[in-house]
Amino acid sequence: xxxxxxxxxxxxxxxxxxxxxxxxxxxxxxxxxxxxxxxxxxxxxxxxxxxxxxxxxxxxxxxxxxxxxxxxxxxxxxxxxxxxxxxxxxxxxxxxxxxxxxxxxxxxxxxxxxxxxxxxxxxxxxxxxxxxxxxxxxxxxxxxxxxxxxxxxxxxxxxxxxxxxxxxxxxxxxxxxxxxxxxxxxxxxxxxxxxxxxxxxxxxxxxxxxxxxxxxxxxxxxxxxxxxxxxxxxxxxxxxxxxxxxxxxxxxxxxxxxxxxxxxxxxxxxxxxxxxxxxxxxxxxxxxxxxxxxxxxxxxxxxxxxxxxxxxxxxxxxxxxxxxxxxxxxxxxxxxxxxxxxxxxxxxxxxxxxxxxxxxxxxxxxxxxxxxxxxxxxxxxxxxxxxxxx
Numbered sequence: 001x002x003x004x005x006x007x008x009x010x011x012x013x014x015x016x017x018x019x020x021x022x023x024x025x026x027x028x029x030x031x032x033x034x035x036x037x038x039x040x041x042x043x044x045x046x047x048x049x050x051x052x053x054x055x056x057x058x059x060x061x062x063x064x065x066x067x068x069x070x071x072x073x074x075x076x077x078x079x080x081x082x083x084x085x086x087x088x089x090x091x092x093x094x095x096x097x098x099x100x101x102x103x104x105x106x107x108x109x110x111x112x113x114x115x116x117x118x119x120x121x122x123x124x125x126x127x128x129x130x131x132x133x134x135x136x137x138x139x140x141x142x143x144x145x146x147x148x149x150x151x152x153x154x155x156x157x158x159x160x161x162x163x164x165x166x167x168x169x170x171x172x173x174x175x176x177x178x179x180x181x182x183x184x185x186x187x188x189x190x191x192x193x194x195x196x197x198x199x200x201x202x203x204x205x206x207x208x209x210x211x212x213x214x215x216x217x218x219x220x221x222x223x224x225x226x227x228x229x230x231x232x233x234x235x236x237x238x239x240x241x242x243x244x245x246x247x248x249x250x251x252x253x254x255x256x257x258x259x260x261x262x263x264x265x266x267x268x269x270x271x272x273x274x275x276x277x278x279x280x281x282x283x284x285x286x287x288x289x290x291x292x293x294x295x296x297x298x299x300x301x302x303x304x305x306x307x308x309x310x311x312x313x314x315x316x317x318x319x320x321x322x323x324x325x326x327x328x329x330x331x332x333x334x335x336x337x338x339x340x341x342x343x344x345x346x347x348x349x350x351x352x353x354x355x356x357x358x359x360x361x362x363x364x365x366x367x368x369x370x371x372x373x374x375x376x377x378x379x380x381x382x383x384x385x386x387x388x389x390x
Contacts, residue, residue: 005029005108005141005188015111020139020192023153025181029188035146035206036099039124042092043080046073051098055079056131056169058087068132070168089129089201095208096120096313102208103313103354109141109210114316114351115283118213125149125201133175133198139212141190144183147205151189152177154196172196183207215283224271224278233267276320277329277336284316285334286384303367303377308388309356315384317351319344330372333384337371355388 006014007026018024037045046053053073060069061082071079083090096103096119106120118138122145123131133152142151154177162173175198182202183189191197193214199207228234238260246253311317320329321344328339330347339347346362356363366372379385 011111018190018192022155022192023179023195024190025183026188026190028186030105030143030186033143033145033186036102039090039204039206042122042124043075043090045098046075046092047077049098050074051092052094053090053092055083056089056091056129057084058128058130058132059084068167068169068171084126086127087129089123089125089131091121091123091131093121094119094314095122100312105143105208106210106313112212113318115318116212116214117316118211118287119314121209121211123207123209125205125207127201127203129201129205130199132169132171133196134169134171135194135196136191136211137193138214139191139193141188141210142183142199143208143210144185144187145206145208146185148182148184148202149205149207150180150182150200150202152198152200153179153181153191155179159196213287220279220282223282224275227278228267228271231271233270236263236267238263276322280318280320280329280331281334281336284318284331286314286316303373303380304358304387305367306358308358309380309385310388311354311356312384312386313354315379319347319351330375332375332379333382335375335378337375339366339369339372343369356385 005026006024007029009018009024009026014024045051051073053075055071055075057069057071058067060066061084092098096106102120106117109117152175154175156178159176160172160174164171164173175196177198181189240256240259315333316331318331320331321341322329323341326341328341328344328347330337330339343366346366349360349362350356350366367376376385380387
């Protein structure tokens with residue numbers, strides 16, 4: 001059952017009045033919140049896995065003693081032993097990959113499409129620990145775990161945006177908040193993109209954040225262009241059989257510029273028909289590494305008819321209804337298959353759920369499609385789907 005993390009606010013009201021517009025504090029959004037690990041266990045996770053993590057020490061450590069020192073994983077036990085007792089923060093990204101049960105913290109936010117969800121991050125801070133005053137260019141829900149953290153926020157748009165020079169992280173030089181909230185266990189703060197904020201731990205605390213990916217135009221274009229390399233249209237060379245004498249060899253004439261521009265734009269225009277398929281693959285493709293031990297366990301299994309399965313919370317499913325061609329384009333972790341439009345209800349059920357019972361009529365119907373069965377088995381081998389043990 002989905003948790004209503006918005007309190008008395010409806011999803012419609014939230015999307016209309018808060019999403020990407022203004023912050024929202026929800027008290028007791030996660031009632032009776034229980035921590036799944038201790039600080040020591042979180043540190044052990046980064047020592048035993050490849051989980052992306054970093055430490056931020058506000059006043060630095062010797063011998064450098066520079067402010068806002070940053071250390072990146074992999075860590076050693078010595079790194080944790082030498083951490084100061086205050087003004088330091090330890091952050092771990094892609095947490096749902098390494099602690100799968102924490103996918104429950106992402107589930108309540110699936111009123112935003114799955115492809116927009118980036119990852120679950122946890123921040124452990126000693127007293128007064130912080131990552132400093134900054135802004136992010138993505139939406140984030142901040143869920144307070146154990147302990148308390150005070151959040152200072154600037155909601156006005158005319159704030160000074162100058163950064164402190166020569167730091168390893170981007171921190172605002174001036175910060176004059178107009179909102180101030182103290183979050184306690186179970187409380188939640190939503191922040192829209194590019195809203196300056198400054199979170200400071202009051203005593204040791206844990207904060208979980210559900211972040212949302214917002215692809216940059218340059219990333220979309222670059223990744224799309226990379227798919228053109230094998231297309232014959234882009235091996236075509238410039239030709240000029242009607243070349244005439246020009247006054248100066250240094251001039252690039254208007255005629256040449258027009259022909260070169262046409263060569264580029266016509267080639268791109270011919271690829272637009274497949275742009276939807278590129279986006280489906282790109283937006284579902286996993287951006288992180290699959291934990292090696294999970295991959296080894298899953299790789300030993302192929303699809304069994306009487307077996308129940310689960311999907312990892314990081315594995316994105318998506319589909320596009322192509323009414324013109326009377327088909328469904330289904331995407332999973334960057335893979336793509338075509339299904340008949342009659343399977344829409346089955347695919348919708350698949351995308352909504354993370355648990356797949358062997359008795360599910362939708363799964364049984366989908367498994368009759370050879371391409372789907374091959375993709376499902378590939379996802380098992382890659383560690384995104386695994387057999388349940390119950």
